[in-house]
Amino acid sequence: MKRHLLEAGDLDRDDATLVLDTAAQIESALAGREVKKLPTLRGRTVVNLFFEDSTRTRISFELAAKRLSADVINFSAKGSSVSKGESLKDTALTLEAMGSDAIVVRHGASGAPHRLAQWVQGSVVNAGDGTHEHPTQALLDAYTIRQRLGRLDGVRVVVVGDVLHSRVARSNVWLLATLGAEVTLVAPPTLLPVGVGSWPVQVSYDLDAVLPKADVVMMLRVQAERMNASFFPSAREYSRRYGLDGRRMGALPDDAIVMHPGPMNRGMEIAAEVADSARSTIVDQVGNGVSVRMAVLYLLLGGAPDSE
């Protein structure tokens, strides 16, 4: 495992499998325990440096670090020195001077974690950067697929929605390809990046055509405001053409699953009856997120400070 986790595209098959296996081991080690905590990162400090609001991701990382007995500091950009004009570099160096061992960063600018990794000594974990990547989301998605279907190799995954602006889609494309899954992206052409042809995926504009052959359908969050920039004419039309409702869910093979990284727009990209159905893994994904992030922090920080 490298020092940082900046993008899913950096992980080779062995790295990625190690994260998933480690997450599974952690989960079984904690299963049935009264105290859900491992002493592994005692004395280490993890900073959650969040320049964008993301309560669920921040809480997931916070829980992951705390269950490994690390000290956790949450630094939110709002109301902080950042809003007073402090640069990303100065913020990072300040946190490091206070003794952080790892920085978990969420930032609105693509590549911000890569810049951070050049400035600090400790590990950097990308918790979502702009429209680039969100690698722990892809890892927890892969973990969830493997848990439910028992494999990743050859699994047919359909990713539906705003691929253009989605860091979740990018991370999933690279990680799933690395792990041997077959990915199909479905979106209106306006929400696919120019250059998608160079990705290791199939592309379709027709959701109904691909559903009967899908093992996994991953719905992406679509912001209704996108219609203001003419990415699609209206929320209703989007929902009609690309939303997953009960009728479409019925076209899926029997054991296919439905995923969503959250937060969902019920009624927009996913109908309530689908989100709450037995196929839905949405709640599993949240729980698995903690295990996978524990595995990532464990592998990057590797036990006690003096064991290196």
Added chain:
Amino acid sequence: MSMLIKGAKPYGEDAVDLLVEDGRIAAIGDELTVPGADVVQAAGLVALPGLVDLHTHLREPGREDAETVETGSRAAALGGYTAVHAMANTDPVADTAGVVEQVWRLGQQAGLVDVVPVGAVTVGLRGERLAELGAMADSAARVRVFSDDGHCVADPALMRRALEYVKALDGVVAQHAEEPRLTVGAQMNEGDRSARLGLTGWPAAAEEAVIARDVLLAGHVGARLHVCHVSTAGSVEILRWAKSRGVQVTAEVTPHHLLLTDECAESYDPVFKVNPPLRTEADVQALRAGLADGTIDAVATDHAPHAVEDKESEWASARPGMLGLEQALAVVVQTMVEPGLLDWRGVAERMSVAPAAIGRLESHGRPLAVGEPANLLLLDPAHRAPVDPAALASRSRNSPYAGRELPGRVVATFLRGTATVLDGKATR
């Protein structure tokens, strides 16, 4: 006072001696001897006319922390330049006779190159109404090139009027071709790499659409148009077509677009963020071919100094632009001369003669011949060294060539017979 340059090779051709007196080339011949003359040993060095840059950001007035007329002039002299056009996007904007005269005077005081101000096309670069172009043309600064560089004159009716109006001034509108509605939030070239990096794409069509529109307008009203920093293969095609139709259009390409591609963005290091963005390898090859065959008339640096804090950040919040004056000739040697696309006369044409003609500079871009102004440079083409940003004369450090080995070193530069650079060092 006389100066004798011994053994230089004009345009890389046979070695001769050049005698410089009273700011002019007084004699050219073999084994000249002039008692009392200062002697500059130039054996093995290529002599070229002093370079002329159509596109320099000197940042003064307004951002003297990034560059001043003096530091930028020194960088220019070290790069072999004897004249630079100072872009109008200063603070205050160079949109009045007062500001362009201030910049011109600062250039005279620095005395390292002729600083030729570019006037803004529109008031405040806002693209709404014409600045007083005539007043700038008639001022001491003698403005002939007008540009809202950094901002496209996007309004087609306003562009048409600007093209027409400057005909009376023997001027030219230098257009930054970028359809703003197609580049909202754009960070890098739109293509395979932007898709993967999650950086908003700057489509080639946003440049090409404006160039296509502008060459049609220039042809229609019979005006001169100059296209700044052409960056795509499609733009080269449109220019080739327009020239074949007799449109009075000229174009420039930057050194960085001749050498670097959007692969550089993969580092997320904003030193590679620039407008127009670095494009693909196919674009680079088309630009080199266009410069070789004359579709692109000139190399212009778009030297854009930025303070550290404006570049040491995440990509999206960094300012676009990169340094160019001190490495421009080296990059042209590497990308054009060494592969055989241009000979030394071709370099002189593209980096001195053509830009001087576009800017209507009478004493620059002249041949190395007896009686001509002694604006020239001496280049050691055999020299190779990695670029060290800390060693640059510019006040800023945002060189995209840091650590890259480039060929050629400017050993000396002369402005009207006075050395501004000797032994590779600025004389003042």
